[in-house]
Amino acid sequence: MNLRQVHLIHEELFDELCESGFTVAPGELGENVSTRGVDLLGLPVGTLLRLGDEAVVEITGPRNPCAQIDDFQKGLLKQVVRRDQDGGGVVHESGVMSVVRAGGVVRPGDPVEVELPVGPHLALRSV
Template sequence: MSCVVSVSLSGKHTFSKQGVDRIALLTGLGVEGDAHCGALVKHRYHLRKDPTRPNLCQVHLIHSELFEELASKGIVIAAGDMGENITTSGLDLLGLPTGAHLKIGNDAVVEVTGLRNPCVQMNDLRPGLMQAVIERVPGSKPRMKAGIMGIVVAGGVVRPSDTIHVELPPQPWRPMACV
């Protein structure tokens, strides 16, 4: 069963987020009280490029299985360290298509918009982290494993242990790209 392991937020533009007992997702905006909450782009890099762009990064999700993989490489990461709002378990986040809906808890629905683009700030958290979340397979494009991004299409409260149900979009599915 897919579920929420942890929820986190930060009211400031910090790399890591603090774990809390619940977060409120606001339709069309993101996580209430989080620095990235808003209809228009909030990430500093994207703000410099075009501040009028829609915010496709309202909610950041990471699968807890990534932490286990990183630990096997000597990189210890805890929930919220990589700036995610929702840490999941039992769900192949990276295998979802763009447009998939994640029903979380009783009411919240997040629409998948794409992959998180790993940045060099990750190495400030743990040396080598950025390269560890980019899987390179000869003959194919690098696979970004730093989580996924989404927008809130239905608001609600999300807590650890909430279940997550996936609703796939109509086919043909579009693979995720970095947003």
């Protein structure tokens, strides 16, 4: 397995941030790929995403944003890191990290196919 990391963000996050008064465009949060219509945060660890005709990445966990995100836009970190409904856990909404399983060219508008792992599904969690 190739350990090159790929950061993916769901474009719906940009819409949510806009509703909160922030302006964020694809690529501005350091992501390599942005998706639309794929529940990245709801996918289990080990999910394969086929990007375009050749590229495949395997989801390893949520992205853990750092305080530098506030250097981009003040207050943005609080928008992408929050407490869960029970108040006990931290929820990272700034996308997922993955590793490259197969390289290839990825272009805007390419389809994204989701292949769930076999066996019990493990929820994404910070490591």
